[in-house]
Amino acid sequence: MLRHDSRSENQLRNVEIETNVMKYSEGSVLITFGDTKVLCSATVEERVPKFIRGKGTGWIAAEYQMLPRATQTRNMRESTKGKVSGRTMEIQRLIGRSLRAVIDLTLLGERSIIVDCDVLQADGGTRTASITGAFVAVQLAIQELMRKNIIKKNPVKDYLAAISVGILPSGECVLDLDYKEDVAALVDMNLVMTGSGRFVEIQGTGEEATFSGEELNTLLFYGKSGIETLIAKQKEVLLVSKRQETSQEKKEVLIATRNKGKAKEFAAIFAEKGFTVKTLLDYPDLPDVEETGKTFEENARLKAETIAQIVQGPVLADDSGLIVDALLGQPGIYSARFAGPNKSDAANNAKLLHELTGIATEKRTARYHCTLVLAEPNKESLVVSGELEGTIGTIPQGENGFGYDSLFYIPSEKKTAAELSEDQKNRISHRAKAIEALRGQWKS
Ligand SMILES: O=c1nc[nH]c2c1ncn2[C@H]1C[C@H](O)[C@@H](COP(=O)(O)OP(=O)(O)OP(=O)(O)O)O1
Ligand SMILES: [Mg+2]
Structure with missing residues (x-):
């Protein structure tokens, strides 16, 4: 076995990011990497340090600290010792510097964000966990400032995360070292990187050992992939916390589609019922769901249930299509x-x-045909469908609608679907019928 906890060389520990864990902070996060736990709290203050006062720009700084029993034996608090250690100083400056690399301080205005990173439990990688968690805490604080209209434009230029990599005594390069691996490691490296794959900081040292350029490349490669995973996780939790806030305020449905034609029809039909519609076009960070099902229902379920699980809220998906008799x-x-x-x-x-x-x-x-699935986490999904009869023309007619509409002739209307007005189509379409069927069953 390569690693004592049976991870593969490029495998992160189990990572959890819990948001808004503190009542008073503008943004807070409890981040966990295996047994390492760091509480990150971001505070907004309407003032800046002396050296930038009057310049219209903001400031971001961090403080880092370990609780006495974050470690196997009790460490005296630095406040009791009356002295901040060199290590603490170095780490808190690294955290602040990293955050400032991805945040436009001029857009922040003359105010500061102070991030307190308190290590509850240390099992290696506390500084990198602090950076990864601090970024989310700062984002939450900034979302709060934007919601209150205190700042207009988002100052966050890019995502930011950090991870450790190293070389074990066996000579193996590994990702995300825990304490046991860290103390034995021949080479120890911390990487801070952005969402666009750029470096903010590389701290790498041979501990009475050396490493080759090739090994360095492997370490960077593992680190980069780890950081990509972490940033995907950050995006996910930020999206969920943002949606929980907005959906509390508004009647909003999220529809798991990237089809603009569908989005427009849903928006019109739901507007009459007092709902606003959001789609995956509004949330580009949500993944594409592959339609691997064999039926409309299977595909609609895949789309709705996958996204509902991620956003932890209700999601509607549409899987639809054209069924032509002559083509079986x-x-x-x-x-x-x-x-x-x-x-x-x-x-x-x-x-x-x-x-x-x-x-x-x-x-x-x-x-x-249209099948709709309404999925909610930990609930049975609702499935409904609707159909619209027609014949396939020989030349396209009409400019409205989307998809096959200009070839889809509806005898009862004596028009193709693309010749109907938006309203007319939304009164008779397969989609409208499915939504109508859903209405009877959906209590919200
Ligand atoms: O009212 C309609 N008028 C015209 N064409 C339509 C309609 N309703 C479905 N269709 C066609 C378009 C597309 O070729 C396929 C849906 O495929 P389907 O996978 O459900 O949608 P999609 O991939 O475009 O978007 P998404 O999966 O993100 O919802 O059926
Ligand atoms: Mg599709």
Whole structure:
């Protein structure tokens, strides 16, 4: 076994970031890396240190401290000793410097954010955990300032996280050393990096040992991948905490779609019911969910349940498509990817016309299908669907709508879906019918 806790060489410890854990701080975070636990609290003060006063720019500083029993034996508090150690001083300056690298101090205005990083339990990597947690605490404090309209523009230029890497006595390069590994390590390195993959600081030392350029590259590579994971985690928790605040204030539904046409229809239909609609287009940090299901329901479930689990709130997803009888139900769940993975309405329509070449009008019957899944964490999902009957035309007609609308002729309206006004389509569409079915079941 390579590592005493059976991690692989490039595996982080279990990382948790709990937000808003303190009542009075503008932003607070409890960050955990295995047995290392750091409490980070960000305070906003309407003043700046003397040396920048009157310049209109802000300041960010950090303090770092270990609780007496953060370690195996009790360490006297530095306040009792009456002296801040060199190590503490160095670490708190590193934290402050790192945060200032990604925050535009002029946009902060003449105010300070002070981050207190208190190590509750130390099992290696406390300074890097402090930086990773402090960044989230500062972001939360800034979100608060923006919500209160105290600052207009977000001063956060990039994400920021830190991690340790090192070389074990076995010669193996590893990511995220715990204390046991750290004391034995031949080489010990702390990396601070941004979301765009740039370095803020590299602290690397051979402990009575040396390391090669090749080993350095491996360490940087492991560190970079660890930091990417940490930043994805930061994005996730920040998004959840932001959504919890906004959804408390407003009636808002999150729809797990990136399709602009759908988004517009949902917004119009839900507006009548007093809801605002947000989609994945509003949250670019949320992942793309692969549609690996074999039915509309499976795909809609995948989209809704994956995103609901991440945002820890209710999420609606739509999986829809065109079912053409002469094509034995195709394109069906593959409607968006009918002409290939690069999703283009024009290419899909061209392919549909091509496949139907020579098929007589009365044999060109089709229907739009929509399955909606409403998912909430730890609840059974609601599943509803709706359909709209039509036939496939031979030339595109109409400018409205999206997808296959200009080829989808609706006999009852004597128009294609693209010739209907937005309102008309939203009254009769498969999507509208599904939403109507949902309404009866959805208590909110
Ligand atoms: O009212 C409609 N009018 C025209 N075309 C429509 C409609 N409703 C679905 N369709 C077509 C478009 C797309 O080719 C496929 C949906 O595929 P589907 O995977 O559900 O959506 P998508 O990938 O575009 O967005 P997302 O998965 O992010 O919701 O069916
Ligand atoms: Mg899709």
